[in-house]
Amino acid sequence: MMTCAHPLCSSIVRKGIVGLTGALMIVFVLGHMTGNLLIFLPPEAINSYAEFLHEAGHGALIWLSRLGLLTIFAVHIGLTISLKYENKKARPIAYATHQPLASNWASRHMLLTGLVVMLFVVYHLLHFTAGVTDHSADWRRPIGGPGRPHLLDVHSMVVNGFQNPYIASFYIVCQIVLGMHLWHGGSSLFQSLGINRGFWKRITAWAGPVVAVVVVVGNCSIPIAIQARFIQCHADIEMKKAEIDSKNGKLPRLWSPANGGSASASQPH
Amino acid sequence: MKLHLKVWRQSGPQDKGRFELHTIDGVSSDMSFLEMLDVLNDRLLAQGKSPIAFDHDCREGICGSCSMMINGRAHGPTRGTTCQTYMRNFHDGQTVVIEPWRARAFPVMCDLVVDRSAFDRIQQAGGYVSVNTGGAQDGNCLPVPKDDAERAMDAAQCIGCGACVAACKNASAMLFVAAKVSHLGLLPQGQPERAGRVLAMVAKMDEEGFGNCTNQYECEAVCPKSIPADFIARMNRDHLGSSLIPSE
Amino acid sequence: MQLDARSPSGPLSEKWDRCKMDMRLVNPANKRKYHVLVVGTGLAGASCAASLAELGYNVSTFCYQDSPRRAHSIAAQGGINAAKNYRNDGDSVERLFTDTIKGGDYRSREANVYRLAQVSRNIIDQCVAQGVPFAREYGGQLDNRSFGGAQVSRTFYCRGQTGQQLLLGAYASLNRQIAQGRVKSHPRHEMLDVVLVNGVAKGIIVRDMVTGQIERHSGDAVVLATGGYGPVFYLSTNAKGCNVTATFRAYKRGALFANPCFTQIHPTCIPVTGDYQSKLTLMSESLRNDGRIWVPKSNGARKPDTITESERDYFLERKYPSYGNLAPRDISSRAAKEVCDNGLGVGEGGRGVYLDFADAIKRLGEDAIRERYGNLFDMYAHITGENPYRVPMRIYPAVHYCMGGLWVDYRLMSNLPGLFVLGEANFSDHGANRLGASALMQGLADGYFVAPYTITDYLAGVKPGVGTEGGEFAEAEARVGSHMKRLQDTKGKVSAQVFHRELGKMVWDHCGMARNRAGLEGMLRSIPTLRERFWREVSVPATAGGMNQALEYAGRVADFIDFAEVLATDALTREESCGAHFREEYQTEDGEAKRNDADYSFVSAWGYNGENQAPVLTREALQYEFVKPSVRSYK
Incomplete structure (x- = not known):
């Protein structure tokens, strides 16, 4: 079963690493979510935040983070698969009937929810990072002007992306799946890492459900708010105003994809 | 009460094994699960058939010998060992599936007996x-x-x-x-x-x-x-x- | 035959030390040339096997269970005695010795019992060192409780699972030796014969219960630690698998069976509910520390809470004011039988008395009671469906322990050279009645602190190495094979359990808490009929694989039937009442046991005399140099 007999290859160490990488990814997910929630503020907030991410350490931070996340992701998935393989082998003949008592759907389907999350991440990267799945990334135009090449209109990109009801629903479904993964994983990692004494004993059982609810509510609030038109694309609004203005014989006042993005809302003509 | 038992039978470690159906009546609710199997085995022996092999010893929940999966639950419907599971937890006409522990590390040796x-x-x-x-x-x-x-x-x-x-x-x-x-x-x-x-x-x-x-x-x-x-x-x-x- | 107990001379307190000094040793380099076979892996067997292996001998262990850890020692609940006097309540080796001799109603050997009391202290130390999680006080010191038959608190315990923890300690030591390759463990192997070469025990024949193969094993000494024969009564607190086969087959090879009629009835068991019942569950005697035993003064089915204080008869407290509810087991059991015989018993069938915790709960609070007895209360609730915190428990006596067993000398060797017998399987230390919390003590004393010395002494006089090729092995194997073939060829239609149940009822009725001549003679007349029917009607089908539980069981029942004759013969011959053996003909006017020291101060050692022949009695006279047998009074 196990090819390596070294203590560091034991099932417990591997499971511990799965827990640890899971914990790191939860930190990332929470951070990512907090950043995303800036969308509820005026567009400058999220756009400046995105600019900061790209600027920090002369652009090194984002690449280091991406590399780190990729590694964590790969280790998390790789070790899980090695454990899962052993688990499958450990019971070659299944029971005719089996009545689970303590587990729940989420805890029994971690591999499934994990794979869905993985596919979602791939889509998410293609969607917003690479911008190859629809046209929402077209809205991510530089708006910073000279000296600020990384100030992009992330706000418009996100809003445009989520105005599509199919994409919004897909994201919501995936967040719920992620929530289920975290529901179990967020508590389970404490057990795997052996953190259950004193203060920790009181929080471990709640940690997963709390993280899951926070992540699902936080992340889903964005597509829902956009679908509900609570958040609108400021570029759209400005364009509409510009149309009205031009009908009234006034000059356009702002940047829009139509005019090549050379103008900015704050620059009067 | 009367019960329908679906019991795993396997003559040895190499045998593929199969479920066997038995109907047993006259089960008292004060019997332990193993006593119910004793009664069934007595009846099988009276027919010259080989009784169902299962591990058991102290019958007071401490030796840890008894080991069977009853309707998909280890040791049966209540917490405790199989020997401390009483028939009052079953109802007349119920079908009861009895299987050995299943694990690669616990190979089945005979019927419900595992290693x-x-x-x-x-x-x-x-x-x-x-x-x-x-x-x-x-x-x-x-x-x-x-x-x-x-x-x-x-x-x-x-x-x-x-x-x-x-x-x-x-x-x-x-x-x-x-x-x-x-x-x-x-x-x-x-x-x-x-x-x-x-x-x-x-x-x-x-x-x-x-x-x-x-x-x-x-x-x-x-x-x-x-x-x-x-x-x-x-x-x-x-x-x-x-x-x-x-x-x- | 003249029996030499080989008790050392000299003052009581020096006997064991003198004996140890007299014993020969085996050079460390030579120890590995010797091979010892240990049958049974309970407290006595596991502790002996581990200790011998630590000394450097090669050891093979055998048990019928699937793991040494499941031996029935695991079920002992209450505790283990040791004369530590941690409580400063006046305990000492002398007092433990006196209590044990007195508890055994002066039918045990002084020297053996004194040694037991001496080494009791080492046992606790040894077990603590192994990591046995004994109950502790807040200061971190070992806690004690008092136990039936004692006025000092000398019982060490691990909640209600003391036997389990002590066995797991011995099993851990055994495992360590297995890992080091000094012990070869053979679980699921049943011993079916002892092999004697020139009258000396040199091997055993076992059946591999998985493959069905008959195997020969040879050794320079054979140790039987195979427990008691309680299930001769069918219903007992013993495990279903407990049997007399190993000791009985040794008896058939010439070992003497001593005092088989001394069978202890435990006062606190859950009453019987129906005839399908396969075993009786013991509630630890420690419950008697805080529970009060009573029956209503007049009969009539009433709920216990409707019976007022003045309508209750706390019969143990009334009859035995100084010991009260802690009176020894035989006395408590008989007192319960007596009130039930008078029609005052409670519960279905009227065979039960109340064990009431209401006062203790009032005095100490429910939490304190839960901490002390929680698992016992849970067990009771689980089995009966009643809540003992609210409703008094119902209890009734049941067969629990066998003081009788193979005869051994001071060095725990039977009359067959090379055959050592340890723990409950021997007869040695408890006389006619065992005190609570002394069985664990004796098993471990034998295994850890006596047998390793005495077996070494024996081996020092033996040339090591013996093969299994000899004619004696072939003969024994053939004998075992033909016995099994005979069982399988019977092709009857009745399960062995039916005969076992029938035998058990007979033994319980006539040789249980009270015995009399007419009953015992009737029993001796009925057994041959039962045996004849057994061998004609028993059903032992062949199986496709090697495992055949019906065959194992039928073989044991056949031995129980034969053994019951020895048991009844012994009970009939002992015309006195002492300890657990109560002959109705021999009682005082107020119903107490009447011992006869003038004529019966001896150990009855029974020898096999051939098929269907009455066993032959050899007496080992008991000398009391240091204690004066007195009438046992717990009033």
């Missing part, structure tokens, strides 16, 4: 304090805080029945091994060999082909002695510490 010697081998790997007979100091020279002694006892009362393995969807022995590791790990007597013990016992557990823990606590839910899964976290901590920080 649990993997548990013995895990204990042989380090589940002891290396002390020879004779020469022990006075028992009271080594004070043990009451809480530690109680917690060690919580772990030590494991009866080694294997229900934890049977109920775990990964056939993992983590609760059993954790109970054994924690019993000695919580006591001062167990400290000198603590790191080596947890490493050796976990390595043996992995080698025997048990699955891994996915923290679903099915083991805890069926453990006849209600051994908490906290001990698994304790063992994880012990093992991670011992494997990451090698002793001098």
Whole structure:
């Protein structure tokens, strides 16, 4: 079963690493979510935040983070698969009937929810990072002007992306799946890492459900708010105003994809 | 009452095995589950048929011999061993599926009898304090805080029945091994060999082909002695510490 | 035959030390040339096997269970005695010795019992060192409780699972030796014969219960630690698998069976509910520390809470004011039988008395009671469906322990050279009645602290090495094979359990808590009929694989039937009442046991005399140099 007999290859160490990488990814997910929630503020907030991410350490931070996340992701998935393989082998003949008592759907389907999350991440990267799945990334135009090449209109990109009801629903479904993964994983990692004494004993059982609810509510609030038109694309609004203005014989006042993005809302003509 | 039993029959380790159907009537609600099987076996013997083989011994819930999956639940519908499961928990006309523990590390030997010697081998790997007979100091020279002694006892009362393995969807022995590791790990007597013990016992557990823990606590839910899964976290901590920080 | 107990001379307190000094030793380099076979892996067997292996001998262990850890020692609940005097309540080796001799109603050997009391202290130290999680006080010191038959608190315990923890300690030591390769463990192996080479025990024949193969094993000494024969009564607190086969087959090879009629009835068991019942569950005697035993003063089915204080008869407290509810087992059991015989019993069938915790709960609070007895209360609730915190428990006596067993000398060797017998399987230390918490003490004393010395002494006089090729092995194997073939060829239609149940009822009715000549003679007349029917009607089908539980069981029942004759013969011959053996003909006017020291101060050792022949009695006279047998009074 196990090819390596070294203590560091034991099932417990591997499971511990799965827990640890899971914990790191939860930190990332929470951070990512907090950043995303800036969308509820005026567009400058999220756009400046995105600019900061790209600027920090002369652009090194984002690449280091991406590399780190990729590694964590790969280790998390790789070790899980090695454990899962052993688990499958450990019971070659299944029971005719089996009545689970303590587990729940989420805890029994971690591999499934994990794979869905993985596919979602791939889509998410293609969607917003690479911008190859629809046209929402077209809205991510530089708006910073000279000296600020990384100030992009992330706000418009996100809003445009989520105005599509199919994409919004897909994201919501995936967040719920992620929530289920975290529901179990967020508590389970404490057990795997052996953190259950004193203060920790009181929080471990709640940690997963709390993280899951926070992540699902936080992340889903964005597509829902956009679908509900609570958040609108400021570029759209400005364009509409510009149309009205031009009908009234006034000059356009702002940047829009139509005019090549050379103008900015704050620059009067 | 009358019950329909769907019982696993397998003549030996090489046999493929199959379910056999038996109907038994006149079952009293005060019978234990094993007594119900005794009655069935008496009837089979009266027909010259071979009785259903199953492990059992003390019939008071402490030896840990009895081991069967009853309607998909290790030991049956109530917490406790099969011998302490009473027929008052079943109803007239019910179909009862009886299977052996299923795990690669617990091969079926005959009908409901499985080979649990993997548990013995895990204990042989380090589940002891290396002390020879004779020469022990006075028992009271080594004070043990009451809480530690109680917690060690919580772990030590494991009866080694294997229900934890049977109920775990990964056939993992983590609760059993954790109970054994924690019993000695919580006591001062167990400290000198603590790191080596947890490493050796976990390595043996992995080698025997048990699955891994996915923290679903099915083991805890069926453990006849209600051994908490906290001990698994304790063992994880012990093992991670011992494997990451090698002793001098 | 003249029996030499080989008790050392000299003052009581020096006997064991002198004996140890007299014993020969085996050079460390030579120890590994010797091989010892240990049958049974309970407290006595596991502790002996581990200790011998630590000394450097090669050891093979055999048990019928699937793991040594499941031996029935595991079920002992209450505790283990040791003369530590941690309580400063006046305990000492002398007092433990006196209590045990007195408890045994002066039918045990002084020297043996004194040694037991002496080494009792080492046992606790040894077990603590192994990591046995004994109950502790807040200061971290070992806790004690008092136990039936004692006025001092000398019982060490691990909740209600003391036997389990002590066995797991011995099993851990055994495992360590297995890991080091000094012990070869053979679980699921049943011993079916002892092989004697020139009258000396040199091997055993076992059946591998998985493959069905008959195997020969040879050794320089054979140790039987195979427990008691309680299930001769069918219903007992013993495990279903407990049997007399190993000791009985040794008896058939010439070992003497001593005092088989001394069978202890435990006062606190859960009453019987139906005839399908396969076993009786013991509630630890420790419950008697805090529980009060009573029956209503007049009969009539009433709920216990409707019976007022003045309508209750706390019969143990009334009859035995100084010991009260802690009176020894035989006395408590008989007192319960007496009130039930008078029609005052409670519960279904009227065979039960109340064990009431209401006062203790009032005095100490429910939590304190839960901490002390929680698992016992849970067990009771689980089995009966009643809540003992609210409703008094119902209890009734049941067969529990066998003081009788193979005869051994002071060095625990039977009359067959090389055949050592340890723990409950021997007869040695408890006389006619065992005190609570003394069985664990004796098993471990034999295994850890006596047998390793005495077996070494024996081996020092033996040339090591013996093969299994000899004619004696072939002969024994053939004998075992033909016995099994005979069982399988019977092709009857009745399960062995039916005969076992029938035998058990007969033994319980006529040789249980009270015995009389007419009953015992009737029993001796009925057994041959039962045996004849058994061998004509028993059903032992062949199985496709090697495992055949029906065959195992039928073989044991056949031995129980034969053994019951020895038991009844012994009970009939002992025309006195002493300890657990109560002959109705021999009682005082107020119904107490009437011992006869003038004529019966001896050990009855029974020898096999051939098929269907009455066994032959050899007496070992008991000398009391240091204690004066007195009438046992617990009033």
